[in-house]
Amino acid sequence: MAPDPYKYFRLEARELLDQLGKGILELERGAGNDIVLRILRHAHTLKGAARVVRQREIADRAHAIEDALAPHREGGPIPPATFTLLLALIDEITGRLARLDQPAPSVESKAVPDDTPRSVRAELAEMDALLDGIMEAHARIAPIRGATKTLEGARQRADLLVDHLARAGSYEGDRQMAGRAHAIAEQLRELVGMAVRGLGAGVEQLHRELVQVRDRAEHLRLVPASSLFLPLERTIRDAAGSLGKQVAFHGKGGDVRLDAHVVGAIHSALVQLARNAVAHGIEAAPQRIAAGKPATGQISIEITRRGRRVAFSCRDDGCGVDLDAVRGVARRLGLATSQTGTLGVEELLRLLLRGGITTSTTVTEVSGRGIGLDVVRDVTERLGGTVTVETGSAGTTFELVVPASLASLDALGVEMAGVRALLPLDAVRRTARVAEHEISRTARAASIVHEGKVIPFVPLAEALRPSAGSARARGVWSAVIVEATDGLAAVGVDRLIDTATVVVRPLPELAAADPIVAGAALDPEGHPLIVLDPDGVIAVARRDRAVAHTSGAARHAVLVIDDSLTTRMLEQSILESAGFEVDIAVSGEHGLEAARRRRYALFLVDVEMPGIDGFTFIERIRSDADLRNTPAILVTSRSSIADRQRGEQVGAQGYIVKSEFDQTDLIARIHRLVS
Secondary structure, eight states: OOOOTTHHHHHHHHHHHHHHHHHHHHHHTTOOTHHHHHHHHHHHHHHHHHHHTTOHHHHHHHHHHHHHHGGGTTOOOOOHHHHHHHHHHHHHHHHHHHHHHSOOOOSSOOOOOOOSOGGGOSOHHHHHHHHHHHHHHHHHHHHHHHHHHHHHHHHHHHHHHHHHHHHOOOSHHHHHHHHHHHHHHHHHHHHHHHHHHHHHHHHHHHHHHHHHHHHHHHHHTEEEGGGGHHHHHHHHHHHHHHHTOOEEEEEEOTTOEEEHHHHHHHHHHHHHHHHHIIIIISOOHHHHHHTTOOSSEEEEEEEEEETTEEEEEEEEOSSOOOHHHHHHHHHHTTSSOGGGOSOOHHHHHHHHHHSOOOOOSSOOSSSSSSOHHHHHHHHHHHTTOEEEEEEETTEEEEEEEEEOSSEEEEEEEEEETTEEEEEEGGGEEEEEEEEGGGOEEOSSOEEEEETTEEEEEEEHHHHHOGGGOOOOOOSEEEEEEEEETTEEEEEEESEEEEEEEEEEBOOOTTSOOOTTEEEEEEOTTSOEEEEEOHHHHHHHHHHHHHHHHHTTSOOOEEEEEOSOHHHHHHHHHHHHHTTOEEEEESSHHHHHHHHHHSOOSEEEEESOOSSSOHHHHHHHHHTSTTTTTSOEEEEESOOOHHHHHHHHHHTOSEEEEGGGOOHHHHHHHHHHHHO
């Protein structure tokens, strides 16, 4: 294969283009004059590199960037047209650079520009091959490390032989033989000692260096999520410019590092969501001002890690989805008819996510074809993820949740009963020494007081093996206070090991694991360690605590109100298994009658029922002096922001969406309310 004349130029040019694009956008946002000088330096470097590899077109455009910015070297306002020109020049250079990546297109084929973030377009196959080679070397060094231990054993036996011979021999002949044997043993001891010192030190150094190389290679395999922000900001800027709107972009969570395949795949979905937000969400400046909003709209992309998954949230502060327009388009396309009744918010949003629906009356470069959300749905399905949307007058939020595949995180290593595990460091609030007398125990659970609050305490061994029984009592525990979505819990361990940055790998599909396990990482020896999911830890701790509350205590009565037989039976089974006494009602009216006949500790209420719905039921009990203090939780399939807000307004203490139903969470909530 012929050598690649552009191998190093491509790497340098991509880095320079990223810096140029970032600098120009910063300059447009009002950054200082030093940005101009930095951009000029990058453009000059790119021009020189392009001339070295005889890419005149790229060099000429880099020179044009210098010409456009040179008059502003000393400061002063820069016309908007200059920014447009600069970004256009960068796009032209990017296109020409992309063609250097590809063989010349045949007559039948045509080169397609690649707008994936540049840092994602790494040679992933080569990186994987490097990692495989490192792991193989690591495996081969293990027997050598074992051989050094064997030599150490031989040296110790040589020491014993020398000592033994020094004490042996009563007769002159024996003393002579002993002397010769002693000399040989001394030589043996010296030679073995030299071998142990030399081989052992070399192998240990090689082992440490291999571990460092493996860790660095694994992190190179990951991509910072911030690599998505620059192309998204360009997308938003260009779309806003073509529609005459003012839009600002904000990125958050860029320090999360993810598998390059995930970042590359999710990029196209986020681009579509960003364009949709500009086209359909953000209003023109006069409309925003008339509505009491700032003239400039806001679009944010936030990236967060959630145990085994990563969430990408795209939010705008626009006018929300035009549900009436969606309803009209759906009926016109035959997706809904007048006989189906008025489509609710959730149904309309589900139709919207199906794709093929556009509320634009004209086709533009930004919108109008109804395929944007098709791309979003296809990407999330291909990655095995989900997409949800919430909308209202304050704006719209799309959330894509996909498996992390690989992800980097800082972790705290802990150990108990010979089992080592890792806890994400961002979920660790503190570590503490807890005396046995500070732990309040029942037959099935334990708790401690932390900062004036009672929180569940669970030994790590019990969290990983619930059937193992209670851990033995001891004088003092090492405890890790963990915080997740549902609160705090203390995890008891034998010892804290260290902190490290690790790469979390998904478990094999055939390896079933409890939700407490988020994945696995490799220790310096190459052995797998489990990585704990903070939400799973809290759920396990609260589950044990919930059972303990019912042991030997008076049973609380709960009234379940739902017109679905399946839902009633499921909830009744869950509650009775947790030790509650359960009555059921098939309607809101029936529920009110039952509530006035008997005192309940809590009401579990469906929203959508014939007659009195769940919202109305709670309004009625809140206006009744005898019932107003009884807690109530809504359990419903309706997940919109408006419905959640109404639940809070009528006085519900909880709102659980059936598609997100988790019985551990339900029991924990009920215990908190009834206690």
